[in-house]
Amino acid sequence: MTAPFKIFIVEDDPLYGEMLKYHLSLNPDNQVYRFETGAECLKNLYLVPSLISLDYSLPDMSGLEVIKKVREFNPEIPIVIVSGQEDIATAVKLLREGAYDYFVKDEDTKERLWITLKNIKEKLSLQKEISDLKEEIGKKYEFRNIIKGNSPAIRQIFSLMEKATRTNITVSVYGETGTGKELVARAIHYNSPRRKYSFVPVNVTAIPHELIESEFFGHEKGAFTGAYARKIGKFELANKGSIFLDEVAEMDLNMQAKLLRVLQEKELVRIGGNEPIRFDARLIVATNKNLAKEVQRENFREDLYYRLLGLPIELPPLRYRGNDILILARHFVDEFCRENKIPRLQISASAQEKLIKYPFPGNVRELKAIMELACVLANSDTIEEHDVSFNSTDAKSDFLLEEDSLKGYVRKIIKYYLQKYNNNVMVVAQKLDIGKSTIYRMLKEEHISL
Numbered sequence: 001m002t003a004p005f006k007i008f009i010v011e012d013d014p015l016y017g018e019m020l021k022y023h024l025s026l027n028p029d030n031q032v033y034r035f036e037t038g039a040e041c042l043k044n045l046y047l048v049p050s051l052i053s054l055d056y057s058l059p060d061m062s063g064l065e066v067i068k069k070v071r072e073f074n075p076e077i078p079i080v081i082v083s084g085q086e087d088i089a090t091a092v093k094l095l096r097e098g099a100y101d102y103f104v105k106d107e108d109t110k111e112r113l114w115i116t117l118k119n120i121k122e123k124l125s126l127q128k129e130i131s132d133l134k135e136e137i138g139k140k141y142e143f144r145n146i147i148k149g150n151s152p153a154i155r156q157i158f159s160l161m162e163k164a165t166r167t168n169i170t171v172s173v174y175g176e177t178g179t180g181k182e183l184v185a186r187a188i189h190y191n192s193p194r195r196k197y198s199f200v201p202v203n204v205t206a207i208p209h210e211l212i213e214s215e216f217f218g219h220e221k222g223a224f225t226g227a228y229a230r231k232i233g234k235f236e237l238a239n240k241g242s243i244f245l246d247e248v249a250e251m252d253l254n255m256q257a258k259l260l261r262v263l264q265e266k267e268l269v270r271i272g273g274n275e276p277i278r279f280d281a282r283l284i285v286a287t288n289k290n291l292a293k294e295v296q297r298e299n300f301r302e303d304l305y306y307r308l309l310g311l312p313i314e315l316p317p318l319r320y321r322g323n324d325i326l327i328l329a330r331h332f333v334d335e336f337c338r339e340n341k342i343p344r345l346q347i348s349a350s351a352q353e354k355l356i357k358y359p360f361p362g363n364v365r366e367l368k369a370i371m372e373l374a375c376v377l378a379n380s381d382t383i384e385e386h387d388v389s390f391n392s393t394d395a396k397s398d399f400l401l402e403e404d405s406l407k408g409y410v411r412k413i414i415k416y417y418l419q420k421y422n423n424n425v426m427v428v429a430q431k432l433d434i435g436k437s438t439i440y441r442m443l444k445e446e447h448i449s450l
């Protein structure tokens with residue numbers, strides 16, 4: 001059942017008060033209470049009214065006193081002032097103190113109050129929808145909903161993510177491409193107290209060098225050629241929320257110095273502006289590089305490195321996650337079938353074995369693509385081994401699918417290069433730094449003719 005909409009009518013004129021009560025009670029969803037003094041109203045605030053209609057001139061206290069005490073109890077309760085006198089200065093003062101609206105008593109008061117009530121209900125309904133939506137987003141980003149797996153490595157990641165949500169410490173996420181660094185960042189944000197505010201992702205590599213400062217900190221109109229209007233930067237947009245800097249190691253040294261200053265001062269200045277702007281954003285960074293080694297190579301500032309280190313979370317490559325590969329494969333197949341409205345597909349034992357043996361250089365992202373293609377290629381209700389197709393850009397990965405002898409690996413490599421260079425033995429011999437006779441001998445043993 002929907003909770004009743006509670007209305008307090010605070011009116012010392014019994015006849016006028018009863019008229020308003022009767023009028024507002026015509027809607028059965030409204031639960032209307034009438035009080036003749038401010039003290040009676042305040043004594044019953046434990047009922048948590050959804051709206052207060054307040055006479056400005058009460059026998060025991062002024063409407064302004066009542067407003068202040070109601071706001072101390074709950075500043076979200078809307079208060080409509082109903083006054084017998086039209087006093088602009090008083091109305092302005094009351095509105096500044098937090099009154100929702102100000103009416104003068106006349107024959108239209110009850111209708112105006114009815115319209116105000118309707119507007120407040122619509123606003124509350126919209127707020128509830130937004131609240132419900134944020135709650136759903138929070139559920140969507142529960143750790144085990146966003147990161148599938150049960151390996152010891154992933155359980156350790158869950159533990160670190162849980163710790164990250166308790167404070168505002170900077171989080172640095174490390175891992176190979178495709179391991180899910182942004183998903184981890186989003187999960188941390190939406191499970192933290194900042195989840196009601198914005199999560200602003202920024203891919204450093206996607207921003208041209210000359211525009212990165214403007215993207216980060218914004219600019220004023222006319223700051224440079226093409227700056228036709230003020231631009232709010234990503235750090236401002238993330239105020240009270242979280243900002244995620246992906247591939248942070250790709251930032252040049254000059255921009256690193258500017259970022260360090262902003263992080264230390266917790267304020268920024270838009271390009272072309274003079275006014276410092278305070279901001280409060282939780283910082284999460286990610287990279288697939290070893291930042292400590294980048295510092296040693298003088299590609300990354302040491303002071304910024306320690307500023308960003310915070311709580312480090314290193315995501316393991318998929319090839320080190322064991323049975324998580326099959327858990328994820330099952331998840332991606334179910335997701336693809338559901339989204340495309342096709343019957344649920346099984347994964348055969350031989351297909352599962354093939355998946356387990358593959359090193360997945362593209363990590364989780366590659367597995368998702370492989371399983372979606374397998375769903376399309378399947379000719380029955382089961383994904384078979386031949387439906388699982390590896391098209392890795394990592395040439396060495398196919399050689400490692402099955403254990404072999406050194407001689408066997410050499411043959412595979414030679415075959416791969418012959419195919420790549422159109423059976424040109426001279427070129428392959430040069431590329432592999434081996435003699436042509438070695439290649440011809442292998443071809444003869446394999447009974448292969450060019």
